[in-house]
Amino acid sequence: xxxxxxxxxxxxxxxxxxxxxxxxxxxxxxxxxxxxxxxxxxxxxxxxxxxxxxxxxxxxxxxxxxxxxxxxxxxxxxxxxxxxxxxxxxxxxxxxxxxxxxxxxxxxxxxxxxxxxxxxxxxxxxxxxxxxxxxxxxxxxxxxxxxxxxxxxxxxxxxxxxxxxxxxxxxxxxxxxxxxxxxxxxxxxxxxxxxxxxxxxxxxxxxxxxxxxxxxxxxxxxxxxxxxxxxxxxxxxxxxxxxxxxxxxxxxxxxxxxxxxxxxxxxxxxxxxxxxxxxxxxxxxxxxxxxxxxxxxxxxxxxxxxxxxxxxxxxxxxxxxxxxxxxxxxxxxxxxxxxxxxxxxxxxxxxxxxxxxxxx
Amino acid sequence: xxxxxxxxxxxxxxxxxxxxxxxxxxxxxxxxxxxxxxxxxxxxxxxxxxxxxxxxxxxxxxxxxxxxxxxxxxxxxxxxxxxxxxxxxxxxxxxxxxxxxxxxxxxxxxxxxxxxxxxxxxxxxxxxxxxxxxxxxxxxxxxxxxxxxxxxxxxxxxxxxxxxxxxxxxxxxxxxxxxxxxxxxxxxxxxxxxxxxxxxxxxxxxxxxxxxxxxxxxxxxxxxxxxxxxxxxxxxxxxxxxxxxxxxxxxxxxxxxxxxxxxxxxxxxxxxxxxxxxxxxxxxxxxxxxxxxxxxxxxxxxxxxxxxxxxxxxxxxxxxxxxxxxxxxxxxxxxxxxxxxxxxxxxxxxxxxxxxxxxxxxxxxxxxxxxxxxxxxxxxxxxxxxxxxxxxxxxxxxxxxxxxxxxxxxxxxxxxxxxxxxxxxxxxxxxxxxxxxxxxxxxxxxxxxxxxxxxxxxxxxxxxxxxxxxxxxxxxxxxxxxxxxxxxxxxxxxxxxxxxxxxxxxxxxxxxxxxxxxxxxxxxxxxx
Numbered sequence: 001x002x003x004x005x006x007x008x009x010x011x012x013x014x015x016x017x018x019x020x021x022x023x024x025x026x027x028x029x030x031x032x033x034x035x036x037x038x039x040x041x042x043x044x045x046x047x048x049x050x051x052x053x054x055x056x057x058x059x060x061x062x063x064x065x066x067x068x069x070x071x072x073x074x075x076x077x078x079x080x081x082x083x084x085x086x087x088x089x090x091x092x093x094x095x096x097x098x099x100x101x102x103x104x105x106x107x108x109x110x111x112x113x114x115x116x117x118x119x120x121x122x123x124x125x126x127x128x129x130x131x132x133x134x135x136x137x138x139x140x141x142x143x144x145x146x147x148x149x150x151x152x153x154x155x156x157x158x159x160x161x162x163x164x165x166x167x168x169x170x171x172x173x174x175x176x177x178x179x180x181x182x183x184x185x186x187x188x189x190x191x192x193x194x195x196x197x198x199x200x201x202x203x204x205x206x207x208x209x210x211x212x213x214x215x216x217x218x219x220x221x222x223x224x225x226x227x228x229x230x231x232x233x234x235x236x237x238x239x240x241x242x243x244x245x246x247x248x249x250x251x252x253x254x255x256x257x258x259x260x261x262x263x264x265x266x267x268x269x270x271x272x273x274x275x276x277x278x279x280x281x282x283x284x285x286x287x288x289x290x291x292x293x294x295x296x297x298x299x300x301x302x303x304x305x306x307x308x309x310x311x312x313x314x315x316x317x318x319x320x321x322x323x324x325x326x327x328x329x330x331x332x333x334x335x336x337x338x339x340x341x342x343x344x345x346x347x348x349x350x351x352x353x354x355x356x357x358x359x360x
Numbered sequence: 361x362x363x364x365x366x367x368x369x370x371x372x373x374x375x376x377x378x379x380x381x382x383x384x385x386x387x388x389x390x391x392x393x394x395x396x397x398x399x400x401x402x403x404x405x406x407x408x409x410x411x412x413x414x415x416x417x418x419x420x421x422x423x424x425x426x427x428x429x430x431x432x433x434x435x436x437x438x439x440x441x442x443x444x445x446x447x448x449x450x451x452x453x454x455x456x457x458x459x460x461x462x463x464x465x466x467x468x469x470x471x472x473x474x475x476x477x478x479x480x481x482x483x484x485x486x487x488x489x490x491x492x493x494x495x496x497x498x499x500x501x502x503x504x505x506x507x508x509x510x511x512x513x514x515x516x517x518x519x520x521x522x523x524x525x526x527x528x529x530x531x532x533x534x535x536x537x538x539x540x541x542x543x544x545x546x547x548x549x550x551x552x553x554x555x556x557x558x559x560x561x562x563x564x565x566x567x568x569x570x571x572x573x574x575x576x577x578x579x580x581x582x583x584x585x586x587x588x589x590x591x592x593x594x595x596x597x598x599x600x601x602x603x604x605x606x607x608x609x610x611x612x613x614x615x616x617x618x619x620x621x622x623x624x625x626x627x628x629x630x631x632x633x634x635x636x637x638x639x640x641x642x643x644x645x646x647x648x649x650x651x652x653x654x655x656x657x658x659x660x661x662x663x664x665x666x667x668x669x670x671x672x673x674x675x676x677x678x679x680x681x682x683x684x685x686x687x688x689x690x691x692x693x694x695x696x697x698x699x700x701x702x703x704x705x706x707x708x709x710x711x712x713x714x715x716x717x718x719x720x721x722x723x724x725x726x727x728x729x730x731x732x733x734x735x736x737x738x739x740x741x742x743x744x745x746x747x748x749x750x751x752x753x754x755x756x757x758x759x760x761x762x763x764x765x766x767x768x769x770x771x772x773x774x775x776x777x778x779x780x781x782x783x784x785x786x787x788x789x790x791x792x793x794x795x796x797x798x799x800x801x802x803x804x805x806x807x808x809x810x811x812x813x814x815x816x817x818x819x820x821x822x823x824x825x826x827x828x829x830x831x832x833x834x835x836x837x838x839x840x841x842x843x844x845x846x847x848x849x850x851x852x853x854x855x856x857x858x859x860x861x862x863x864x865x866x867x868x869x870x871x872x873x874x875x876x877x878x879x880x881x882x883x884x885x886x887x888x
Contacts, residue, residue: 051888058475059476060471061471062468062470062471063467063471065430066459066467068430069433069463070456070464072433072434072459073455073456073457073459074456076452076455077455078452078456080445080447080449080452081445081448084437084441084445084818088438088820089820090438091438091818091821091825091829092825092829095438095825095828095832098430098431099836101430102427102840103427103836105426106424106427109423110420110843110847152820155441155445156441156818156820298448298449298452298525299519301524301525302450302524305453305528309460310460313457313464314460317460317468320464320465320468320469324468327479328475332884335882336882336883336884337884338885338886338887343851343854343857345853345855346563346589346590346591346857346858347589347853348571348586348588349588
């Protein structure tokens with residue numbers, strides 16, 4: 001790895017962290033709704049429980065997903081070369097991500113719209129698989145942008161459509177899937193009551209070590225490559241947070257355990273971003289081809305404009321999204337779910353004679 | 361087909377599809393927000409029912425817009441990485457702002473609206489809907505700003521061969537965007553108008569068909585009710601009649617609005633992209649006449665094959681300049697100008713792949729531009745005409761018994777969709793061969809910016825990869841279209857009761873209970 005430049009450009013540095021914050025925000029928020037999505041198949045027993053799970057994230061999942069769009073859009077605006085190289089190099093996995101996100105989104109809205117078991121079962125698979133595949137692909141993408149892709153001097157992928165596929169991609173994919181699952185369990189323990197709540201909490205405690213392990217491994221792998229003492233410190237803090245979450249979970253503190261798991265994510269991801277800074281996308285062919293905050297960024301004028309917009313916009317987003325969670329803070333149980341109803345045509349059923357049954 | 365062709369097909373398919381959902385979201389969202397506002401102010405049952413019913417259809421459509429919108433944001437980087445690198449300094453900003461300032465508002469507040477019927481005070485609940493709807497309008501503005509920069513690049517200087525933003529105000533108040541934005545909103549209203557009109561007509565017709573409503577001696581409607589059918593009471597008639605009239609008025613406003621903004625846009629386009637407008641006319645030679653009908657060989661890009669059959673003298677000059685005498689340049693003279701300014705052939709540069717050094721086709725595919733332009737106006741006009749007829753036909757309170765007229769009204773829902781799609785296909789294909797069209801006002805300047813579409817695709821991505829995603833996305837989109845239409849039809853047939861299961865047969869007491877039989881306090885007002 002080349003040594004850091006003497007002076008780092010100020011605004012690209014700011015935007016490196018802004019993009020990092022957006023990705024961490026995405027993993028934190030969509031983390032639990034991707035997890036809940038997968039748990040629709042892995043955890044819920046029966047239709048009523050599935051509906052409880054679904055409705056814990058019902059009002060918020062779409063807002064969570066916009067963090068992904070914003071992370072992508074901000075990368076485009078602030079680091080066009082990063083956006084172009086990363087997204088084109090990962091063409092097929094991102095296509096798969098899109099397919100997963102399309103099915104998942106449509107499934108949330110359409111699942112309850114027709115009163116039929118077959119209809120619902122199909123969409124359940126769309127939610128569970130869509131969540132799992134999206135989590136895996138996003139994790140793979142983030143792992144690869146921190147560990148490198150075979151890029152030529154123009155920033156284009158060298159090798160075939162699968163030149164990106166390596167151990168880091170799999171590790172990153174597993175990291176986000178596993179984290180989302182335990183994060184989702186912690187979220188469900190907070191958002192439900194009764195049997196689901198206690199089962200979710202027990203599963204959370206049982207699976208927590210496995211759930212954090214791949215993400216911790218990815219973080220350590222990055223630290224071994226380019227870590228400094230402070231990024232190692234963040235990684236260590238992440239491990240401490242995970243251990244704390246486990247201890248708190250065993251004592252039955254659902255809220256604090258949830259926060260501790262979130263801190264694990266924040267510290268772990270921050271440690272990864274800190275370690276790779278100022279490189280945004282290393283080239284595994286030649287370090288000279290690596291994209292950095294200096295050679296991948298937009299002009300200071302554009303970054304300045306975006307800084308003003310983000311300083312106004314992002315606090316507002318955080319405020320009204322937090323308020324949404326407050327509005328829908330109540331725990332759900334099987335009893336809170338209204339009965340499903342079928343939709344029948346509003347037409348008068350005709351008698352054998354053909355005369356209208358309704359009317360006068 | 362090479363990667364450029366496949367990537368263009370993909371962008372075209374995914375964007376036109378996405379833009380089926382978008383105008384309905386924007387237009388219907390505004391209409392539903394107004395309906396709920398009326399309910400909030402008057403407390404009248406019909407407005408609540410209208411809010412619930414049209415709101416349900418709005419949501420069934422909205423989610424498809426969300427799902428297909430993600431593709432839009434990703435595919436610039438995936439398939440068009442050279443484009444993204446070239447324009448990123450200017451083009452990325454409106455996209456990021458769209459996500460940060462519009463999508464967050466839209467998605468978060470819509471979630472609050474869908475699930476918040478009980479949790480939020482009525483005023484706050486209404487405000488949540490307005491916030492979501494305005495979010496979608498703001499998102500349209502940002503994406504139009506981005507698109508308008510491709511049509512008419514402004515506010516930049518060229519550094520190291522790439523445009524760099526120097527004047528954000530110029531980018532965000534690009535005159536192209538300032539007319540395209542209201543034009544798009546008006547087009548969206550047209551979609552909502554015909555949607556309301558067709559569906560409301562169906563229900564009024566069904567009520568007559570079922571013998572619920574009859575027509576008296578004086579020709580006026582005699583409203584009845586069917587106690588056995590959920591929701592088919594007297595209020596139900598008001599719901600549909602008022603919906604139909606709102607739809608008709610909205611469709612006519614839309615046509616007038618798209619006409620006015622479209623005229624402004626046309627006059628700008630004659631300056632900014634004269635070749636697009638000449639191709640819209642299939643106007644080969646300089647002149648003043650607007651072609652009503654021209655014929656030529658299919659696929660002709662050679663102007664000599666095209667014969668103007670019917671022409672209105674002076675009208676083209678009016679569309680372009682506002683008078684009847686100024687000569688408007690035709691394709692032939694423009695072709696020489698474009699070749700002179702931007703080169704007769706693509707540069708001999710490896711980024712153009714096999715196309716390097718080949719001749720540039722400055723004339724867009726004229727069948728598309730010519731007919732796209734006419735379909736846009738024609739479908740829009742058809743919807744407005746239908747709206748006027750519908751207002752007249754329902755002046756005595758219901759629709760005629762004709763099944764064919766009802767079918768026509770339902771099929772007519774498609775007309776404004778066609779107009780919207782045709783307009784976008786026209787303006788995007790008319791911009792070819794450029795992905796960023798040159799701004800003629802900058803001709804000869806060192807800061808002149810343009811990019812050929814042939815140079816915009818991702819060099820590292822194989823055509824096989826793009827073909828894979830094209831096939832996969834097209835197949836999924838087709839399947840989901842079937843699902844969406846099936847759901848819409850089911851909910852439309854169900855009438856208001858499909859969105860308000862509380863409207864049990866022969867039960868008129870409460871109009872505000874959507875929980876379906878479990879009125880207990882701890883049951884959610886709405887759940888997936």
